[in-house]
Amino acid sequence: MKKFLILLVLSLVAVAPVWSQKFGYTDMEYITSKMPEYQQAQAEMKKFSEKWAKEIQDKYAEIDRMQRAYMAEEVLLTDELKRKRQNEIKEKELEAREYNSRIFGMEGLLFQKKKELMKPVMERVQRAVSKVCSQRRLDFLLDKSGDSGLLYTNPKHDYSDYLIEELGIELKPKTGSKEKTAVTTGTAPAGNTPKQKSTTNKLK
Template structure:
């Protein structure tokens, strides 16, 4: 009964609350990052580390395979003690390879830490620019079109990507505008008409 009364009274309470228009907008951070030289440089660095660590792990497994092949070829000539020693060495090498793989690619491993370190500066630049644009344009909410938040429809007049890119000193072609540094104003005017 009490629950039913709550749902009956809820619409009246909602209607009695003064409606206040809230301004919102969105940006496409994926597009912004794709035009940022610092972000592209960070991605290239991450790829280098990933390739290096992958090669290190692959080399460890190649070494293990060689040991296994040698063991199989010589097994008939080995004493029981020698077999146990070889098997122990191969098991240790496999354990080391697994541990190194987990250390690099596991949860919060070296790759995760490296990504966090290299992406910190570009992410902070974009976040500051988004915040500045939101304050300047008096927005209550700013959504990211590139996030997991599904936007089924977006009206281009609420797109503030150009303003953020202007704040970062980027143009749509991806070059830093001549004579500016990220965070400096450019002379290009965004196409957004939502003032």
């Protein structure tokens, strides 16, 4: 999907004079490998990941001990005690699965911790990207090391409003706003300069 969007953007800007656009590329893996704060964040992430993985491993080791103990004593247990021990094991298994999901699942604690640790690094990279693109008069900056592709785009090449208009989509003006959007009035954006879309590669 990301690659499709990148190709779509590039095909749209191709209708403008090619010589008026300036492209550049970078290697974010190489850049971040030289950033001490990125390496520190990665080290912190590894510590949290290993700590949580050990906790989950211990939970499953306890379940394994309970299962082996139950199998060894099963012939000596009454039906009531068997059901009780089986339920205890099932509860432990459910607890372990839920904890694993809470830590390593989508939007889990590991994901949240990564966002927290990487935020200052990403913000620093974003400032550098914007400054370099402005100084070097770049319209597009691509990352050759990842799937995100576009790190920076000049807003004058954003044709989103034109596509929305062509699709017949009406954008409702914000509550209390006295101005109508270019799409709802049927006119093109002034100077074709919607809000800047600048994205930073998700650092790995």
